[in-house]
Amino acid sequence: MGNVLVIAQILDGEVKKSTNCAVSFASQVASFLGGTYSIMALGDDLSGQTEVLSKLGADKVLLAEAAGLDENLAERWMPIIEQAIKAGGYQVVVSPSSSTGKDVFPRLAYRLNAGMASDVIGVSQDGGKVSYVRPMYAGNVNGTVQIASDVEVVTIRPTEFDAMAPVDGMSPVEKVAVPDAPEILGRIQFKGFEKSVSARPDLAEASVVVSGGRGLKSEENFKLIEALADLLGGAVGATRAAVDAGFIHNDFQVGQTGKIVAPDLYVAVGLSGALQHVAGMKSSKVIVAINKDEEAPIFQVSDFGMVADLFKVLPELTEEIKKVVK
Ligand SMILES: Cc1cc2nc3c(=O)[nH]c(=O)nc-3n(C[C@H](O)[C@H](O)[C@H](O)COP(=O)(O)OP(=O)(O)OC[C@H]3O[C@@H](n4cnc5c(N)ncnc54)[C@H](O)[C@@H]3O)c2cc1C
Structure with missing residues (x-):
């Protein structure tokens, strides 16, 4: 039995559709492993997102709240996620292949001494293992990989997985302890986030x-x-x-x-x-x-x-x- 942890993607107070796609991926992986999936969100104040997250059928929703987490700095996020994985004994940790996912997850894999599959576009069960399909050589070849380490770190391409629809009932919500900011943050300064403003839909999510x-x-x-x-x-x-x-x-x-x-x-x-x-x-x-x-x-x-x-x-x-x- 192995459990899966999804790291939610939140932007401007909105749970992004890519989170729902990562959740539907996690539910497949959890069913292969005979386990459950949970969702973790990080932010300054997650009261506005808790209900949405708790309606995605997760075993539980973990909230890490502290000042500065909305800045999405990998150096700040990584030890918090690392601690949650170790405390919960999760086998697979997954995030959308967003800029935050691409920034945080390779560092996380290094810290956990874990193998990583990035940009995953398909998943299947092979004996007791999970096989991940990922594009290689600019999409010319699809490789099927398995991860041999105890913890498996995965980012998924959200467009390849249907978004999980809200379910009836609410998952229990737990606040997790947030470790102190690591020393390196003393040498990093968050300057700002420049979002492109457009009346048109988000390119990555437009129909x-x-x-x-x-x-x-x-x-x-x-x-x-x-x-x-x-x-x-x-x-x-x-x-x-x-x-x-x-x-x-x-x-x-x-x-x-x-x-x-x-x-x-x-x-x-x-x-x-x-x-x-x-x-x-x-x-x-x-x-x-x-x-x-x-x-x-x-x-x-x-x-x-x-x-x-x-x-x-x-x-x-x-x-x-x-x-x-x-
Ligand atoms: C490492 C690497 C990464 C790259 N990443 C990307 C990437 O993420 N995205 C990307 O797009 N490219 C990427 N490229 C570049 C890619 O290889 C191509 O150079 C680029 O996509 C070509 O753009 P294009 O089709 O607009 O131009 P062109 O290849 O020049 O094509 C222009 C087309 O317009 C047609 N055309 C011209 N006039 C008219 C007209 N009046 N009416 C109708 N048709 C007309 C022509 O027939 C032609 O087919 C990458 C390249 C490398 C090496």
């Missing part, structure tokens, strides 16, 4: 994404992408080439070194479909591509393709959709 590439040719032309995204209530995405050319801020980059997205609809406009871009969007449910080059690799992964000049068809498409979308 529609309209992305533009180098084919857009300018920042001004990206307004064509924005117009279609707004019409569909979607987010705007971009390729690295478009970002590097200064057409759009790198917050919008989709791909291996950008955001990983898996919307219901992904519209790819004037982008070639390079491996590193496709690595970040290939799990989208429906992919529509517009490219003037019929040989463009994006057509190999798209469900619908239009070989056309984007400057002609994109405004026409937007006008036609306007007629049917209120």
Whole structure:
């Protein structure tokens, strides 16, 4: 029997959907191990999130509250999580593969002398062990790995796991003791958190994404992408080439070194479909591509393709959709 601990992702007082995805992953792993899963949250004051977290079917919800924890500093979070894992005897600890997860979890694995599987996209049971599937070589190969250490440290790609829906009943809530801040914090200063503000949905969680590439040719032309995204209530995405050319801020980059997205609809406009871009969007449910080059690799992964000049068809498409979308 082995139990699983999920570290919740909270931003601006909101429990992120990626937490629910990590919880559904944890519930599968716990069932393989014949154990239970618990959820741990860290923050200055978690009174606003406790109810949401306690409706996710967990064995218990652990709250670590102390001034400064909202800063998400890995140096501050890590010893608190380490202590909770040791006290609870958890076998598997999981977090979304967010910037916090990527920052905290490798350090945690080191401290626990544990093996780690990052960016996990699938899970199965193999004898008494859990097998984790993770992309390698920019998504060209999927590796299946098992972790041999007593504690298994895992980050998951949230887009690959359904979000756990709220359940009836409430999990018991426990406050955990927060160890004193480690000495290293005396040498680190939190300066601030700059969040990109947008009226559009969060790129990583949007159900529609309209992305533009180098084919857009300018920042001004990206307004064509924005117009279609707004019409569909979607987010705007971009390729690295478009970002590097200064057409759009790198917050919008989709791909291996950008955001990983898996919307219901992904519209790819004037982008070639390079491996590193496709690595970040290939799990989208429906992919529509517009490219003037019929040989463009994006057509190999798209469900619908239009070989056309984007400057002609994109405004026409937007006008036609306007007629049917209120
Ligand atoms: C380590 C590494 C990491 C990387 N990470 C990422 C990443 O995270 N995300 C990412 O996107 N890239 C990433 N890249 C870059 C990637 O390899 C490509 O260079 C990039 O994705 C290409 O962007 P693009 O498709 O916009 O440009 P291009 O490849 O230049 O494609 C432009 C496309 O627009 C089409 N086009 C041009 N004009 C029109 C028109 N008028 N109408 C219709 N179509 C038109 C062309 O036919 C062409 O297919 C990475 C590269 C490396 C080496």
